[in-house]
Amino acid sequence: MRYFDARLDENRSLGGGYFVLGLAGCESLSAAKPGQFVMIRGDWQRDPLLPRAFSLMSIGPDGRAEVLAKTVGRGTQMLERTLPGATIHVLGPLGTAFPEPQADVVDLLVAGGVGLPPMYMQAAWAAERKVAAQSEVLYGGRGAADIVLTEDMKAMGVGLHVTTEDGSVGTKGLVTVALEERLEVHRKAGRSVRVMGCGPNGMLWAIGRIAREREVPCFISLEEQMACGIGVCLGCAIPARSRPFRYVCSNGPVFDAADVLDVKPAP
Amino acid sequence: MRYFDARLDENRSLGGGYFVLGLAGCESLSAAKPGQFVMIRGDWQRDPLLPRAFSLMSIGPDGRAEVLAKTVGRGTQMLERTLPGATIHVLGPLGTAFPEPQADVVDLLVAGGVGLPPMYMQAAWAAERKVAAQSEVLYGGRGAADIVLTEDMKAMGVGLHVTTEDGSVGTKGLVTVALEERLEVHRKAGRSVRVMGCGPNGMLWAIGRIAREREVPCFISLEEQMACGIGVCLGCAIPARSRPFRYVCSNGPVFDAADVLDVKPAP
Amino acid sequence: MSATRTKTFEAPVKLAIESGGVSFKNPILTASGTFGYAREFERLTDLSELGGVVTKGISPKPRFGNATPRICETASGMLNSIGLENVGVEGFEKDKLPFLRQCGSRVLVNFFGTTVDEYVECGARLAALDGVDALEMNVSCPNIKAGGIEFGTDPRVLGELVRACRAVVKKPLWVKLTPNTADIVALAKACADNGADALSIINTISGMAIDARTRRPKIATIFGGLSGPAIKPIALRMVYQVKRAGVPLPISGIGGIQDATDVIEFFLAGASTVQVGTQSFVDPDASGGIVRALAARLVADGITDVRELVGALRVG
Amino acid sequence: MSATRTKTFEAPVKLAIESGGVSFKNPILTASGTFGYAREFERLTDLSELGGVVTKGISPKPRFGNATPRICETASGMLNSIGLENVGVEGFEKDKLPFLRQCGSRVLVNFFGTTVDEYVECGARLAALDGVDALEMNVSCPNIKAGGIEFGTDPRVLGELVRACRAVVKKPLWVKLTPNTADIVALAKACADNGADALSIINTISGMAIDARTRRPKIATIFGGLSGPAIKPIALRMVYQVKRAGVPLPISGIGGIQDATDVIEFFLAGASTVQVGTQSFVDPDASGGIVRALAARLVADGITDVRELVGALRVG
Numbered sequence A, B: 001m002r003y004f005d006a007r008l009d010e011n012r013s014l015g016g017g018y019f020v021l022g023l024a025g026c027e028s029l030s031a032a033k034p035g036q037f038v039m040i041r042g043d044w045q046r047d048p049l050l051p052r053a054f055s056l057m058s059i060g061p062d063g064r065a066e067v068l069a070k071t072v073g074r075g076t077q078m079l080e081r082t083l084p085g086a087t088i089h090v091l092g093p094l095g096t097a098f099p100e101p102q103a104d105v106v107d108l109l110v111a112g113g114v115g116l117p118p119m120y121m122q123a124a125w126a127a128e129r130k131v132a133a134q135s136e137v138l139y140g141g142r143g144a145a146d147i148v149l150t151e152d153m154k155a156m157g158v159g160l161h162v163t164t165e166d167g168s169v170g171t172k173g174l175v176t177v178a179l180e181e182r183l184e185v186h187r188k189a190g191r192s193v194r195v196m197g198c199g200p201n202g203m204l205w206a207i208g209r210i211a212r213e214r215e216v217p218c219f220i221s222l223e224e225q226m227a228c229g230i231g232v233c234l235g236c237a238i239p240a241r242s243r244p245f246r247y248v249c250s251n252g253p254v255f256d257a258a259d260v261l262d263v264k265p266a267p
Numbered sequence C, D: 001m002s003a004t005r006t007k008t009f010e011a012p013v014k015l016a017i018e019s020g021g022v023s024f025k026n027p028i029l030t031a032s033g034t035f036g037y038a039r040e041f042e043r044l045t046d047l048s049e050l051g052g053v054v055t056k057g058i059s060p061k062p063r064f065g066n067a068t069p070r071i072c073e074t075a076s077g078m079l080n081s082i083g084l085e086n087v088g089v090e091g092f093e094k095d096k097l098p099f100l101r102q103c104g105s106r107v108l109v110n111f112f113g114t115t116v117d118e119y120v121e122c123g124a125r126l127a128a129l130d131g132v133d134a135l136e137m138n139v140s141c142p143n144i145k146a147g148g149i150e151f152g153t154d155p156r157v158l159g160e161l162v163r164a165c166r167a168v169v170k171k172p173l174w175v176k177l178t179p180n181t182a183d184i185v186a187l188a189k190a191c192a193d194n195g196a197d198a199l200s201i202i203n204t205i206s207g208m209a210i211d212a213r214t215r216r217p218k219i220a221t222i223f224g225g226l227s228g229p230a231i232k233p234i235a236l237r238m239v240y241q242v243k244r245a246g247v248p249l250p251i252s253g254i255g256g257i258q259d260a261t262d263v264i265e266f267f268l269a270g271a272s273t274v275q276v277g278t279q280s281f282v283d284p285d286a287s288g289g290i291v292r293a294l295a296a297r298l299v300a301d302g303i304t305d306v307r308e309l310v311g312a313l314r315v316g
């Protein structure tokens, strides 16, 4: 596996600092699964120096990949300004994926803000495997600006429950409340359920605890500052139960919540 | 005077690493004269850090400016990749200019490679003042790839003598040889002549010496590494006769060759 | 822009700060050697917006500076070897000070010498000038009587130099430390123990660049001083080390400052003023812009007095 | 690419070099801590193209490393505080060395301890391992018996440490110098006088970054090591200072190397091998790419043997 040059064929702004990058020439990513990520670097000089990790949101048979980004710092600022036609250096697919959708299990896909891509891709996978009815996307954000691409997901035929902290769209409140409600519904109905999540680490810990209480399997995609994305720099370490440290890029980003939840950092 | 945001409305490649940047929104440069330059920085992060100096090639009444660049390093690499629509930070007009074209003096405008812009603009000025017949552009480069925009200059009605070291276009040889020939022709015809030049410093010293021998006035636009472009960093110093050091950005870039030619650097 | 500017000064946030014996209307100063004698910026920024101006380094006699080339760019930074070119004390008083006196911001004069006597003479003469609010000692200069070792690298030598100048300088005396050391705290203490009023941290870091094509150093003197964003992590570390060690002097933070966020970082580390250097080459209006942005940023963060930030780093 | 690669090895230019007691097929090594134990790169680059691999720093016992966050980006660089996490001597011999033995390039093992005895024990055990071509001593570690001051910052302490290890290490012993010093030459001489075979210059520079939003240091240990292109001018300067001072040891140049031009710059300054660090994070295939680009570049410049470049800087 090597960095390869993709061509930016679209840079679509969704408002609120969110934008979708369309990358042509990503045939080598075609086997990627939801939760896996790519390291991306634009064709600029020595600052920003390091590539950035982006979860894949889609990868088509035509070798066209999409990622969703939100501008928070220097790397995303540069990407937001990159115009179609530019060369983007891409390495991947990297890291672990979420478990395959199944016909007899309900998957609650919890997405927080820019944590949407893996959940979006997981929903698409369920649709592709004709089990979309078994998947529900619980999608939370601060306000309406943080809720994007909902039409796409409705079109996939998955359930969609939107929450915003300011109530500007969907149900007012935290996505974790929606999660509890849905878990309760499915428990009453006696369905077996899995929880998967991607978003701010704080949200992930919350859903991990909820899942633990109710003894449902839970998989979460964690974020850490990364340098290499390939398990070498040891920068993306997180305290874990199975070992003193696990690495988000090589052991994750998708972890069984049980292994990483409420682990006291090694002294 | 402040840095202002211009919009790149065209980035035209001329081959051989040469390209023309079209900058909209440069009304404040409208009084600029040939030889004057602007400091330019693209909308990128902290590397390249410093703005780069570019001689103006044209400035229209519509506030559209053009510069000619050749890719040699990180700054020009970034500019060459910048796509139309991007924001470019511009400061100027800065520095000294070449003397005004006159009806009774022949101006020999010696351009070497990417040193063309001021000579191009000077020729356009002569045309505008209806004295194009009194101006001759002597334009030299390594090979055909270094000779650009000749049609434009012919259209201005100025004389044009092209030389290349490999003879791939125009007369084979150095532009300084062409200069000697033209000086001789005009001497015989008893015309009063001025020499102006922009290009590699080596070429400028050569034409400075030629002009000195023949006792014709000579003005040259020098290059030095610059940081600020406004006379503050003292980085662009060059040894001079009138003072220990002169500054390319604030005392130049256009100097009377007599003041800077063959000056032994202060110990 | 004037709108923003007015807004700044009416903003419900206190930027004024007293530091190192000088009271500033705001903590944004311009770093020595990167702002000339201020007049160069007259039409490029609004000088009255600045907290203070630190002049180019002044020596007793005028100096013409080093051979060329003198500068080159490096990754997120630059090297310079200007050679402390300056107009000398007399030239400064005659040609530069009159403008500075009425520029509307504090005037700190950076100075240096090549012997202790030169430092003392230079400091005494400059401090005596009306319109000079404080002196900043550049101790990153070769001591010609000690084989060219910089005064600023040995705590004992530095301490003696500071004491000698302190004795004759009746105005606030700031000392600008060199980062070319294994122990910045020892240097800081030497200054505190010998009567300095404040510390400026840091000066440029010794570096070198080579042109692979010509096989020559990119600057004539081979070595030059590294500045710009590249050195910010080193500067922040040194400011924090001195602060954490309890050295009882206010700190003027310097190194790679480009925007209001950088200023806040230096304040959190322990600085109570900052100096903008190389960024003035990238944008002559940078310091004024930072003053405006800092005010807006503090208002947005609900901070009413910039002094709340000094040393407010959260650790552990 | 395989085309390019074959071309490289058939190219009419000699990249092979003997340095510090090791003969390399080319002078491009990977820097400790940035290339793991090489296996991590098995499918990301062609290991057999590399001149040598310097392993992650090994200590007598395994170490788990520091609290998180451990890294952050800075201007053209990064800070890290990994905490010398490693598998220990036993784990290295059992789990890592077998792969390294057959990876097709030289194996240099970087090692360290927290006391002189640990250094000696670690060095002796590693040197005894078959498949280890040389050792590189990381002296940028706190000496717990001396209040945590780094071994590498005091020439006397460093000299004794080198002598002690030299006595037990029967293989080439390289010493990696810390740049956190006012006098790199004194450190280099201390190594030469005590039997080191080569010098690696430089390790990371102590730095700090602060998150203005959270008011916390960006890495858990507050201070971290600065690396990347930002430090290249400082690294080049130190390599040249040591070379110019006539210290009789070959130098492995390290600091911000990204491409063949950087390699040539370090050679001109006096290095006879180089190590690629942070750039392997930017591009895992960087070192291989540099080997190919360097060969092509030398051919283009009509240079037949890379050794012609060592110390070939033109001054004056």
Ligand SMILES: Cc1cc2nc3c(=O)[nH]c(=O)nc-3n(C[C@H](O)[C@H](O)[C@H](O)COP(=O)(O)OP(=O)(O)OC[C@H]3O[C@@H](n4cnc5c(N)ncnc54)[C@H](O)[C@@H]3O)c2cc1C
Pocket (backbone or CB within 6 Å): A037, A048, A052, A053, A054, A055, A056, A067, A068, A069, A070, A071, A072, A073, A074, A075, A076, A077, A114, A117, A222, A223, A224, A225, A226, A248, A253, D073, D211, D213
């Ligand atoms: C496995 C993985 C998958 C990822 N997937 C995605 C993805 O699909 N889309 C995406 O956009 N990002 C994703 N990220 C994050 C991404 O890698 C970058 O870290 C992020 O985009 C910020 O990069 P930047 O260069 O813009 O900011 P940087 O220049 O790296 O600066 C980040 C800095 O910004 C500050 N910061 C961080 N978050 C915020 C915030 N919310 N508001 C203000 N300041 C902040 C912090 O101080 C931090 O130091 C992923 C990360 C990982 C590890």
Ligand SMILES: Cc1cc2nc3c(=O)[nH]c(=O)nc-3n(C[C@H](O)[C@H](O)[C@H](O)COP(=O)(O)OP(=O)(O)OC[C@H]3O[C@@H](n4cnc5c(N)ncnc54)[C@H](O)[C@@H]3O)c2cc1C
Pocket (backbone or CB within 6 Å): B037, B048, B052, B053, B054, B055, B056, B067, B068, B069, B070, B071, B072, B073, B074, B075, B076, B077, B114, B117, B222, B223, B224, B225, B226, B248, B253, C073, C211, C213
């Ligand atoms: C008054 C003035 C006017 C100028 N006008 C123009 C103009 O109109 N058009 C224009 O293109 N430039 C012009 N320049 C030069 C311009 O400012 C830049 O220096 C130049 O474009 C290179 O910038 P860069 O960032 O690409 O290279 P940098 O990143 O600055 O690197 C330059 C480096 O490239 C190397 N280098 C320099 N020249 C060459 C070369 N010919 N081949 C290979 N390597 C080389 C040197 O080692 C130098 O260190 C002008 C300069 C001045 C002072």
Ligand SMILES: Cc1cc2nc3c(=O)[nH]c(=O)nc-3n(C[C@H](O)[C@H](O)[C@H](O)COP(=O)(O)O)c2cc1C
Pocket (backbone or CB within 6 Å): B233, C031, C032, C033, C034, C056, C057, C080, C082, C084, C110, C137, C138, C176, C202, C203, C204, C226, C227, C228, C229, C231, C254, C255, C256, C257, C275, C276, C277, C278, C279
């Ligand atoms: C071109 C140039 C000239 C400088 N001249 C001086 C000087 O005369 N005296 C001094 O104390 N510092 C001088 N400095 C150092 C700066 O004041 C400042 O300490 C250093 O550049 C770091 O800050 P920065 O990264 O913001 O530039 C100079 C710096 C530069 C870039």
Ligand SMILES: Cc1cc2nc3c(=O)[nH]c(=O)nc-3n(C[C@H](O)[C@H](O)[C@H](O)COP(=O)(O)O)c2cc1C
Pocket (backbone or CB within 6 Å): A233, D031, D032, D033, D034, D056, D057, D080, D082, D084, D110, D137, D138, D176, D202, D203, D204, D226, D227, D228, D229, D231, D254, D255, D256, D257, D275, D276, D277, D278, D279
């Ligand atoms: C994440 C990281 C870990 C490192 N670990 C070690 C180490 O274990 N031992 C060592 O001697 N140097 C270590 N270094 C220093 C590098 O080997 C190298 O000296 C330094 O990064 C400068 O080179 P660069 O700018 O090319 O990265 C480490 C550097 C980084 C970035």
Ligand code: FES
Pocket (backbone or CB within 6 Å): A225, A226, A227, A228, A229, A230, A231, A232, A233, A234, A235, A236, A237, A247, A248, A249, A250
């Ligand atoms: S990002 Fe380098 S080990 Fe994970």
Ligand code: FES
Pocket (backbone or CB within 6 Å): B225, B226, B227, B228, B229, B230, B231, B232, B233, B234, B235, B236, B237, B247, B248, B249, B250
């Ligand atoms: S470029 Fe700064 S003085 Fe000329």
